[in-house]
Amino acid sequence: MKExxxxxxxxxxxxxxxxxxxxxxxxxxxxVLSSLYFRSDSQTFTALLAEMAKYFGAQxxxxxxxxxxxxQMGVSAVFALTGLGLLLGKEAARKATVYFSFFVVLLTFAxxxxxxGVVRQAFVQIIYPGIxxxxxxxxxxxxxxxxxxxxxxxxxxxxxxxx
Numbered sequence: 001m002k003e004x005x006x007x008x009x010x011x012x013x014x015x016x017x018x019x020x021x022x023x024x025x026x027x028x029x030x031x032v033l034s035s036l037y038f039r040s041d042s043q044t045f046t047a048l049l050a051e052m053a054k055y056f057g058a059q060x061x062x063x064x065x066x067x068x069x070x071x072q073m074g075v076s077a078v079f080a081l082t083g084l085g086l087l088l089g090k091e092a093a094r095k096a097t098v099y100f101s102f103f104v105v106l107l108t109f110a111x112x113x114x115x116x117g118v119v120r121q122a123f124v125q126i127i128y129p130g131i132x133x134x135x136x137x138x139x140x141x142x143x144x145x146x147x148x149x150x151x152x153x154x155x156x157x158x159x160x161x162x163x
Contacts, residue, residue: 010089011144013135018086021097026080030073037069091145098136101129 036045040062053059078100085093105126112122135141143149 009144009149011141014086014089014141014144017132017135018083020083021079022083022087026076026083029076030080033069033073033076037066037073040066089145094136094142094145098133101132101136104129105133 036042036048039045045062045065049059049062049065052065078096082093082097082100086097108122108125108129112119
C-alpha cells in the first residue's frame, strides 16, 4: 500500500481553518487579551468598560471584566492548540475542534434563550463553529486526518511520472 504524504494531500480548508484557529483566534486573541488583562489601567481597558456600559446599562466592575477576559483567554488557548493540531494533521485535534464547536453552538443557543436581546448576535456567532463542524466531519477531511486517501468525485487523479 502506498504511503500517504499528509502535507502533500492536505485539503486547502484544513490549512485555512487551522491557520485561522491557530493564528487569529488563538495566538492573536491571546496577545490582545493578555495585554488587556495585565494592563487594566490602560486607556484601552477604560474604553472597553465604557463600551460595555452601553450594552449593560451600568459600568461593570473591573474584576468581573478581568474574569471574563481570563475565560476568553482559555477559549483562545483552545483555539491555538486545536488550530496547531489541525495544521499538523492530528485526528485528536479534529475531534476536539468538532466537539468544542458543538459546545460553542450549545452555549450560544443557551445564551439566546436566556437573553432574547442577543438572538441576532447568536446567529452570527454560530456561523464559524457551524462551518468547522460541517467541514471537519466531511468524509474526505476525516480520511485525511486518519491517513486515508481522498475519495474524489469526478475524473480520477492522474499519476505523475515517477510516483
